[in-house]
Amino acid sequence: MDYDVLILGGGLIGCAVAYELSKYSLNIALIEKDYDIVDDVTLVNSAIIYDGIQCEDNIMSKLQFMGNDIIGDLVSKFNLSYKKCDSVIIAQNKKQGECLEEVYKRAIKRGVPNVTLLEGKHTYNLEPNLNLNVINTIYSQNTGIICPYDLGIAYGEIAFDNGVSFKLEEIVEDINKINRGFKVVTNKNKFTCRMVINTTPEDYNIDGFRENDSSNKGYLKYFLVEKEFKGNFNNIVFTYNQDNEVIYMHPTVQGNYIAAIKTKDNISYEECYRRISSLVHGLKQDDINSFYESEFYDDLMIIDDSLVDKGYIKVTGKNFAEVTMTPSIARIIRETVESNLKCKLKNDFNDKVREIYRFRDMSNEERSKIISLDKRYGKIICTCNKVTEGEIVDAIRRPLGARTLEGIKRRTGAGGGSCKGAQCMNKIVSILARETNKKMTDIVKDSKNSRILLNRIKEFDDI
Ligand SMILES: Cc1cc2nc3c(=O)[nH]c(=O)nc-3n(C[C@H](O)[C@H](O)[C@H](O)COP(=O)(O)OP(=O)(O)OC[C@H]3O[C@@H](n4cnc5c(N)ncnc54)[C@H](O)[C@@H]3O)c2cc1C
Incomplete structure (x- = not known):
């Protein structure tokens, strides 16, 4: 064999x-x-x-x-x-409140620890920015x-x-x-x-x-919200709207927020924004970095x-x-x-x-040390997310190293900032080509047919 x-x-x-x-x-x-x-x-x-x-x-x-x-x-x-982040599930009407009581009893019966059923008014101690009429809340410290x-x-x-x-x-x-x-x-x-x-x-x-067969149970639509957004929550906050759609918001490990809705309808961006705003008050269009949609499976x-x-x-x-x-x-x-x-x-x-060395998370002393060992850690490629050439080269040379632009983005964050790669994409393509011994025109975004540069337009030695 x-x-x-x-x-x-x-x-x-x-x-x-x-x-x-x-x-x-x-x-x-x-x-x-x-x-x-x-x-x-x-x-x-x-x-x-x-x-x-x-x-x-x-x-x-x-x-x-x-x-x-x-x-x-x-x-x-x-x-x-x-990110250790507790969660609250909020009921906004009597029927939802009764459902939450059942969910709570079921959790206790299953022996899930650290779960509490709170009266509506206590929820505001956990979430002072909440602007909802809360009937009751399940508070979990496990998430x-x-x-x-x-x-x-x-x-x-x-x-x-x-x-x-x-x-x-x-x-x-x-x-x-x-x-x-x-x-x-x-x-x-x-x-x-x-x-x-x-x-x-x-x-x-x-x-x-x-x-x-997997059966699609509707759609998950979500906004990636900029780090600067104020009026966010302390916990992962789930609630239901009038149509019992789940709306939720939580921080990401990168410091942004995700505001999402699970919906049966394939709603537009505008409708999504309208429905999510019922939980996330004060969310402005300018706060939204990106909009994603996907099928929802359960x-x-x-x-x-x-x-x-x-x-x-x-x-x-x-x-x-x-x-x-x-x-x-x-x-x-x-x-x-x-x-x-x-x-x-x-x-x-x-x-x-x-070991992975992330320049943006290092102290200045650590930065000086790593630059003295490898000067590529002193050359910032992605200014939005402060990713250095050293990190990109490491991502390529590691076991199962990145071979695509998406692979670099996911491993290092390079190209995933607010400019969405406008400033650094060419530099990353050039590093990938150099490290993998390929032509720049052979570098792809993520799959075979996703070449980034189609042809050279001028025959210089460097682009
Ligand atoms: C929008 C969204 C939000 C989510 N949020 C959460 C969350 O908050 N919490 C949570 O716990 N989970 C969440 N999930 C679930 C989770 O992210 C994914 O469902 C999960 O990562 C899928 O992993 P998998 O390995 O099962 O499937 P896949 O990633 O689909 O793995 C299957 C692999 O098989 C490969 N493959 C297929 N056919 C072939 C073939 N013929 N030959 C060789 N390879 C093949 C595919 O390329 C793929 O890499 C979410 C999912 C979505 C879509």
């Missing part, structure tokens, strides 16, 4: 599974169709770490609560940016905010450093059952393996394995191991709290693989992310 385990898909779940399995003496490869890992994670790099109280389903709630706990450990182990992309990159880099082979830009086309394993056919190769963990949405016809996340005796596990479902559930899903898969392959833990597993 070429591999003990083949993981299909290098999204957040695929990378988390790769990390968990890289703790074992196993020969593992991960196949991802895109140029980069964790490419599909939410574009606005910030996610709420939920605690499971808003979930109706008990198993999803448990996956969230377990994931919340594991992320607490990973944050310090992987040195990730994390937080993370950058899911950093989590995925950390999972991927550690897995890579512990021997997982990442096959990027390779599309899985078919899987065939063979004696004691599988043959996985990609657009470039054929691999044999003992087990397959499929984390992609694709379904391959293995012994009539059934597909579990599927059950299922680890389908019905074919595990043959060596096949499939993760199905799309869920708004998938980031929170990912660590628990990966641990469950790890336990299943361990008992299936009877594998042993490695003695030399290295559970560390290589």
